[in-house]
Amino acid sequence: GAGVSQSPSNKVTEKGKDVELRCDPISGHTALYWYRQRLGQGLEFLIYFQGNSAPDKSGLPSDRFSAERTGESVSTLTIQRTQQEDSAVYLCASSLVLLAGYNEQFFGPGTRLTVL
Amino acid sequence: GENVEQHPSTLSVQEGDSAVIKCTYSDSASNYFPWYKQELGKGPQLIIDIRSNVGEKKDQRIAVTLNKTAKHFSLHITETQPEDSAVYFCAASKRTSGTYKYIFGTGTRLKVLA
Numbered sequence: 001g002a003g004v005s006q007s008p009s010n011k012v013t014e015k016g017k018d019v020e021l022r023c024d025p026i027s028g029h030t031a032l033y034w035y036r037q038r039l040g041q042g043l044e045f046l047i048y049f050q051g052n053s054a055p056d057k058s059g060l061p062s063d064r065f066s067a068e069r070t071g072e073s074v075s076t077l078t079i080q081r082t083q084q085e086d087s088a089v090y091l092c093a094s095s096l097v098l099l100a101g102y103n104e105q106f107f108g109p110g111t112r113l114t115v116l
Numbered sequence: 117g118e119n120v121e122q123h124p125s126t127l128s129v130q131e132g133d134s135a136v137i138k139c140t141y142s143d144s145a146s147n148y149f150p151w152y153k154q155e156l157g158k159g160p161q162l163i164i165d166i167r168s169n170v171g172e173k174k175d176q177r178i179a180v181t182l183n184k185t186a187k188h189f190s191l192h193i194t195e196t197q198p199e200d201s202a203v204y205f206c207a208a209s210k211r212t213s214g215t216y217k218y219i220f221g222t223g224t225r226l227k228v229l230a
Contacts, residue, residue, distance in 0.1 A: 004159070031216065042122075042205060042222040043160070048215050056215045091159055095216075103216055104150070107159030 002026070004108035006092050012114045013082055021077045021111045025094030030072050033105065035091040036061075043091065049075060050097060082115045089113070118143045120208050122221025130229050135193045137224045139206035142187070146208040146219075149182060149189045154203045154223075163204075164191070196228045 005024045013019050025032050034046040045059040049069040060066070064082075069075040079086055089112050093105040121140045129135050141149075147168040152160035166173045166180045166189065173180050177196075182189040193200055206221040 033218070035220075040223075043207075043218075043220040045218065045220075048217070050215065056213075056217075093159075097216070104162050104165070105218065107152075107161065109157070109159050 004092055004094050004106050006090075006108040006111050008111060009109065010112045010114075012116065014116050015084060016081055018078065018080045019082055019113060021079075021090050021113070023075045023077070023092030023094075023108060025073070025075070025092070026106055028072075029094035029096055029106070031095045031097050031103065032069055032075050033093045033095075034067055034075070034077050035093065037089045037091055037110070039088070046077070046090075079113075082113075084115050087113055087115045118208075118217075118219050120206060120219045120221045122206050122224060124224060125222065126225045126227070128227045128229060129196050131196060131198060133196055135191075135196055135200070135226055135228075137191045137204055137206070137226070138188065139190070139208075139221050140186075140188050141208040141219070143208065143210060143219070144184075144187065146210045148209040149180070150207050150209070150218075151178075151180060151191050152205045152207065154205065156202075160205055193226075196226075198228050198230050201226055201228045 007022045030051045032049040035043040047067045048056040064080045067077045089110040091110045093107045095103040095105045150165035153163045154160040177194050179192045203223045207218045209218045
């Protein structure tokens, strides 16, 4: 079946512009995560959505970052007034939520954002 | 705060040799430890995982060990092949207020030399 898809795959923007990144999770996956991966670094948690619960926004680095998800479908990550330090690969992952807490995350291919 | 340390950052081995990557976590409440492989230009993919009630798990050429007392877990790849070359990430997870939080290590770039 289809995996997690993200669009665009690459985005080049000018400093100060707003960007919107999209994630299509696996159908039926109630949990959705956004991560940031700077060059040569690990995955930095940004935000987590679980069904209709309030999202966990504890990883968002500043108020320029926001994300939305409609129900259990598509999510968009918006970065306003982009800065050069926002340049990174933004990864989306989705998962089922199992009672025992052992839920495999399935990652999309990422969006590579370059801020000039 | 919670963190996961991963070593080494780079590892080169000859084809056929074994590779070992080690991680240490800080939060003793973590109960799930997945390992991901990330190939160039792709998202990470789960290769093996271990739960806190198990000390070791093996799947063909890869194995993971967990020492809860020391808060260490390790990935072992035997009989390495060129296609094993990738970046490997460990992670520690627990459920916190309904959220399944994953803390990732900084990654190990493995190069298998033919």
